[in-house]
Amino acid sequence: MAESSDEQAAMQHYLVCGTEECQQNGQFYCNACHRPLCEQCRDEHLKSPDNQDHEIVFYRYRKHQLPVEKCKLHPTRNIDMLCTECQIPLCSKCSTMKKHKGHEFDDLEDIYAMKYALWQGEFSKIQKYLLPTTQGLKTDIEEDAIEIKKIMESIRTSMKVESESLKNLVDEVTSENINHTHTMEKSLLKMLKSQETTYVDYIAYLWKMSDEFQGYLSTNNKKLLFTMTLKIQTVPETTKPVPPVFTAGQFNKDDVTKLLGKVNVPNTKPEKRKVQPMKAVTIHMKSTEKKLEQSKEKSDMKQTLSLSSSVTKVREFSVPGVNNVYHVSVDKSDRLWVIDIFNLVKIDLQGNLLQKIKISNGFTGCHTVTQDGGLIYSEMHKKAIYRITPDRKITELIKTGDWIPLSVHSSSINGDILVGMKTYKEAKVTRYSKAGKEIQNIQMDNKEQELYSYPRYITENFNGDICTSDYNKRAVVVVNKSGQHRFSYKGLGPEFLPWGICTDVLGHILVCDKDKKSLHLLDQDGGFLTIILSPQQGIKDPRGVCVDDENNLYVGQYYTNTVTVYKYLQ
Template identity: 75%
Template sequence: MSEPFDEQAAMQHYLVCGTEDCQKNGQFYCNDCHRSLCEQCRDEHLINPKTKIHEIVLYRHRKQQLPVEKCELHPTRTVDMFCRECQIALCSKCSTMTEHHTHTFDDLEEIYSEKYAAWQGEFSKIQKYFLPTSLGLKTDIEEDATQIKKIMESIRTSMKAEAESLKNLVDEVTSENIKHTHTMENSLLKMLKSQETTYEDYMAYLEYMSDEFQEYLSITNQKLLFSKTLKIQVIPETTKPVPPVFTAGQFNKHDIIKLLGRVNVPNTKPEKRKIQAMEAESTHMKSTKKQLEQSKEKSDEKQTLCLSSSVTKVREYSVPGVDSARHVSVDKPGRFWVSDSNGNLVQTDLQGNLLQKIQTSGRDEGYHTATQDGDLIYTDKYKKVIYKITSDKKITEFIKTGDWTPLSVHSSRINGDILVGMDIGKEAKVTRYSKAGKEIQNIQRNNQGQELYSNLHYITENINGDICTSDYNKSAVVVVNKSGQHRFSYTGQGSRFYPYGICTDVLGHILVCEGLSNTVHLLDQDGGFLAFILSPQQGIKYPCGVCVDDENNLYVGQITNTVTVYKYLQ
């Protein structure tokens, strides 16, 4: 059911027309007058004889206005001309001076606009090609480093195994040699024992002969001296043992290296890393034909879409199973996930039927996100684990975050990376993981070493790769580019700003809920405020979570269990 257009509310919701006393939506822009125009004022501008030749474009295609700079020689004049011959900027009065009498002048605003567009183009190349390509090369290097570590560890394991094998052989040979010495020793001792026995027998013989000769020498037996012949057996001959000699092995360190082997770097020329050509960027970023077609459709759609003159309510749901709608993740067409402040996470369809319900540790955070593959990823801040729910309702452990507590999560629509906002104590950071769950990048501090974040309760990614976070403690939307460099912080339109849910759309707009004023702010991708796209006048009550689906419908979750869907692009 559509709501009637409230012109007074539109004054608050959109960039106001720059024509005096006109409060309509200024969706167009005059590059000559440098002011926004509503549709009616644009038509009047084009038929007015004084302004009909002016260049009028959509507001997002506007030329950048030349910064005001006063002439040093003529302080009342503004620098707005460029002298080709002198290559300097000057005012119109300077151009009439003698030294510039015959010189040629260009409109400085045109030059500035051209330069601005050129630098924007270069900046776009940095964001869309150079940074992603460099990040890819950095990732390749990290993967190579991991592979080198694995290879070197494998080599060390092989070395230890070779050394252990050689040690076992040395022990075996040494054991055999020692055993052989025992055998040789026993043989020699046995021989010596035999010789000892020979002399013991001979000495016994000599004792016997001595006794017998004593008997012959007695007076009573003197006759025997004449009848017996004296003959003593000669001393037996024996040989001395020849002791074994140990001949030490002849080897050195080089011989051991030959036995054990050594590590060498192959004499191979290193292969250069392949750098994807910039012309092929779009195919480099997309992996399938289907993704390429979807990308083209979105690009075509982006060229035709613009802000509508009013916000239209499409439908409204009372979501079963939750007492509030703190965060919304659109799943496949016709299904979405909603979480409340009690940890209930439910999936429902467009008819309000409850499809799934699980209990989680989540509260007032954007702790779940739908992936391009149709899965849901959600964080568990107590277990410090990120889980994945597949289409068959199977829940698996996906990523462990160590000591860091994961609070918010977003699945990139650009490349499928997983962005996680997490903290530990007073520190906070954004960690990027690949689709497979491999840690790629950590973002924590700016170039001056200052902490970027404090309370990362909601996180999303813009079409240019910017990482946008809603930081309640800092009272700001903090935006960094994909390499982690701080771009800007948006702190609201009043003295106080309490940001909650955040998302982006196909035009690069940033939409963020603000709790104090019960509004949804619309920003351009450079942080410029465009409109209060929703406010209490439209029945919004404490908006908490926002999400844009593939059909550019805006889902808004409120402090009740209500999710309202709006159309704001046309």
């Protein structure tokens, strides 16, 4: 594709062919000459008889050049070989010395390239397998801690219920016993009152008899004393009451424990946390292993995936219920989620409408598919993040307070949720756990400068880099997973208007440019590789972009309700 002089000048700090005065994209690399080559210069280079044995590969699979180190014995020469017997690096002149006579030597550059590839493989293993795996285990532990707290709180609640139940029974029994004592007391007092009445009556009888006998004693007729018979009633018999006796209950702490129950740790062997075995976790790692093997064999390099020489249209969807396609996501069932200004819709592979939701985030990358096949989307006006489960239930997941959530991405590495958000004056990227707990805020670079202005779209690369399309900054802003600024890509010319952004399995960054109405392909370090879609390929105004698990590229455009699918890797 022809480029303007401005574009050519702007590309000088990117990957340019190493042939003098050639400004084409240097997508190939000569391992013998250690310089990038465009496709045309590669063909010319191999035509020369002197270059027939030169190994030319794609630039990203290049053999890294041996760092220059001068020989201490021969300062005018570089160290470039290894004595296999002495296991020391040396220069070509050292190899002629008597102490190395008869020894064999290896090319130090081949050894360096092999070691570099090995370390690259280990680095990929750390980034793609070990870190995500341990982060997943850490998340499991955090979730276990939350679950343990819930369980223990439930046990404490059950204990309180049991205690209250026993207290109620104790109060009930005590109340019955006290009422019984009142009944017994009443009966005993009634009996004593009757006995008291008996003696009151007897005392009255005695007083009466006393008065009567006193009258007889004071009379002058003494004969009466001889004729009357003295007979006094005996004292009435009564019985003393038998007071009740309280027999204390026979119980101790163990008896109460048996009544209330206690907490025991089951005699069960703890289950080991499952660690998934490391597979060929990325095509990038497979490429590294192949590169190492083929470097040893010095054979042609054959990669699993690479950029195709051309982009092929596979199919096209018409999406009912929308007029534009500002953002597109594909779930694990190959169903598409698409948004225009106010409508978020889901369709199947036949273009049938499955679900439609009214929201307020039309001009941003406001939805993302989760690891379990659900969807997360942001609502600007409600300042909230919502989750849609595979069975279509919608629940509120996160409240963002004073911050307006613009873009959202669910990590395929660990399920974390990345949200680009802003207020009237500030902007930031916030990381949440998949349960909605805030983990990290990214706002400033190491010079305390604002990283973001309007983070319209956001995604994550396979190495954990957070890639944000910031329209107001006119840049793709990339930070590592710790939040440290790595680079900002500002396009090829004076004006760059980034929209939709995504990454692929090779670590490429794909971003839509509204100004040039094209789709840029970058390497994971921000180096421009090529424009894979432009008006020359029939693209009119790309806005939303994503790549599915089968490396299909989905592109949504402005002023149309179609989503076009392309193949760009082979």
